[in-house]
Amino acid sequence: MIAxxxxxxxxxxxxxxxxxxxxxxxxxxxxxxxxxxxxxxAAYTVVxxxxxxxxxxxxxxxxxxxxxxxxxxxxxxxxxQKRARLREGTDAEGVLTDDPDPEQSAANAALAxxxxxxxxxxxxxxxxxxGLNVMLGYTVQEIAAISSAPVETVRSRLRLAKQRLRSRxxxxxxxxxxxxxxxx
Numbered sequence: 803m804i805a806x807x808x809x810x811x812x813x814x815x816x817x818x819x820x821x822x823x824x825x826x827x828x829x830x831x832x833x834x835x836x837x838x839x840x841x842x843x844a845a846y847t848v849v850x851x852x853x854x855x856x857x858x859x860x861x862x863x864x865x866x867x868x869x870x871x872x873x874x875x876x877x878x879x880x881x882x883q884k885r886a887r888l889r890e891g892t893d894a895e896g897v898l899t900d901d902p903d904p905e906q907s908a909a910n911a912a913l914a915x916x917x918x919x920x921x922x923x924x925x926x927x928x929x930x931x932x933g934l935n936v937m938l939g940y941t942v943q944e945i946a947a948i949s950s951a952p953v954e955t956v957r958s959r960l961r962l963a964k965q966r967l968r969s970r971x972x973x974x975x976x977x978x979x980x981x982x983x984x985x986x
Contacts, residue, residue: 811849819845821862822869828937829873831915840876844869859947863940867948870933877922920967928966931959 822841830837848865855864917936921929930949934940942960946953 815845815849818848818862818865821866822848825866825869825938826873829870829918829921829933830876831918834876836876840873841869844872847872856950858950859944863944863948866938867930867934870938871926871930874921874926874929874933877918881922920970923970924963924966928959928963931956932963932967935960 819841822844823838826837826840826844827834830840844865847868851868855861921933921937924932927949931945934945934948935942940948942953942956945951946956949956951959
């Protein structure tokens, strides 16, 4: 096993961490201050759980899934901290700005930040399946192998995630204009 050989562990992590960084950047965005920390947390988790890895799918796919879940948890923690700060009370001067609505800014900037934000609203199993499929390009069969779920369950999760996201897109005026009138 890797745990007994420091050189093997170093070689394993040298190959693995760039993939975990890529996943972290896709989920959190390039500007997030903790992208590297999330990737390293994911690497630590992968190494710590190697004994639990059942060989269903590749080790790289398993590792990417761990990174995806770790990054999504970071986004959820960030959102919870923002909500807590707002509940604690804020300085009125800091709140009153000329900046446009945050959702409007995200919609205008690019689709990736909007997708990240909307992904946060989905339940974890739906967000995981959607993130693996749309953000990381995994097929339904690959997601089923990674998440140890039946193929039809993965298809159902993807369908439900798309339905929920579609309704959110159609509720938002700027995004509705972006996808066009024929999607209603």
